[in-house]
Amino acid sequence: MRIVRLANFVTPSSGGLRVALDELGAGYAASGHEPVLVVPGERAAERETASGRIITVRGPLVPRLGGYRVITARRPLRRLLEELRPDRLEVSDRTTLRWTGRWARDRGIPSVMVSHESLSGLFRLYGAPAGLADALNRATAAAYGTVVCTTGWAEAEFRRLAVPNVVRVPLGVDLAAFSPARYDPALRARLAPGGEKLLVHCGRLYPEKRPDRSVQALAALRRSGVPAVLAVAGDGPLRRSLERQAAGLPVVFLGHLAERSRLAALLATADVALAPGPVETFGLAALEALASGTPVVVSAAGALPEVVGPAGAAVADDPAAYARALRRLLARSDPPWPAVARAQAERYGWPAAVQGFLRAHGLAGAPARPR
Known part of the structure; x- marks a missing residue:
């Protein structure tokens, strides 16, 4: 047909x-x-x-x-x-x-x-x-x-x-392309050279994706005493305003990662991914993070809590709420996040x-x- x-x-x-x-x-x-x-x-x-x-x-x-x-x-x-x-x-x-x-x-x-x-x-x-x-x-x-x-x-x-x-x-989700096995220690050393926690925001830099919330969450997390850096994978019309917003913070803008292998390595190497878009109807980027063994903090307003399930946290649209959720996820190790996240992704x-x-x-x- x-x-x-x-x-x-x-x-x-x-x-x-x-x-x-x-x-x-x-x-x-x-x-x-x-x-x-x-x-x-x-x-x-x-x-x-x-x-x-x-x-x-x-x-x-x-x-x-x-x-x-x-x-x-x-x-x-x-x-x-x-x-x-x-x-x-x-x-x-x-x-x-x-x-x-x-x-x-x-x-x-x-x-x-x-x-x-x-x-x-x-x-x-x-x-x-x-x-x-x-x-x-x-x-x-x-x-x-x-x-x-x-x-x-x-x-x-x-x-x-x-x-x-x-x-x-x-x-x-492509369970072969996105996997915890894509962890890249050299990438980790480059993005978080001081041993900081590595956060990642992956998505188009558009208003409905709320990338500003990821930058604000990083700022709130660091104010609470947690050393962390943020890698932003994606591009769009908000990039310049986000760069201004991130001035003075350890945020690296990677642009659009056209090669799937580079994106897979980034997601598998991060400690936590952020997906703050409040009107997502599915959230493929969040699911790719889960397949990579990385938990995700998502907006409680859209469909992402349904997709992420127990492999992350759903929070209100507030930087302090995101920071609290990040601290909880970063502190937990039992059961290990890579296994929990991967198991959730394998449902899709x-x-x-x-x-x-x-x-x-x-x-x-x-x-x-x-x-």
Whole structure:
């Protein structure tokens, strides 16, 4: 079956969405299907990858979003979809591409929308009317055959509207690439040369990720007498303001780590990871830290407490609360954190996620039709 997937807000330095698109595409291909991913870019292009065919169509930059582009031209995209003749349509954008759900329904093509963000959470964060999120969520559910949410927290904004076509499918983590065995003593010596505790914040430097909270947590932790340093892996429009905020503190900004091996080494070498985003619907970076044997302190407001479970701490959005949780995690050694964190991550594998998404498409166990 040809599974055509559409996604906006994807760049080479994207975080969890890019990883999910790659892993699911590779899983679909391994299951005998034909995944085709359509994304926006500066110029039109097409290439074959291990995750299937990737078609780039021209899309304008979104101002002040650090390089993200969107597909806005409906007519060319409609022509492309007609040429591709999908057996299934999967969309990872619930705003500008919502019309494609009706396009698929009019042609009898089963469609899935993947809810990678919580509109209720984002609107609450930015002070937008809650009723608008409800209206948009109802419209999304009406446009697509199935809505996939990755956690119960993400699912809740649809369930409370009594939407009948919602399913929950957790994402996964690469348990081979991310492992406690990736610990790097040379990296440890470089980032924490005085034997300090090593904290890591991994994620895009965007307001909804609250990277400022990680810097504030480090400052509060050091004021309490705990020698610690912070490594920030990621980039985005908040970087300059964060660098100013971190002046005088032992914070190193590593930028986007394109090589998975470098990220895996960093996560396995850290003592604790921080994931303070209050509207995360899953949190792949936090799960990658767990797979690396590193506990995570997360915001209690989003879905991350559900993912992290006993392998970390969920706290209120307050630097002092983060510092207290960090002290507790850094002081505990029984049972050892690497074993606890790794066991929690092993509940989430990509093979299970792929099969869950195929079930949402009505394709689990179904023979793949050659094209």
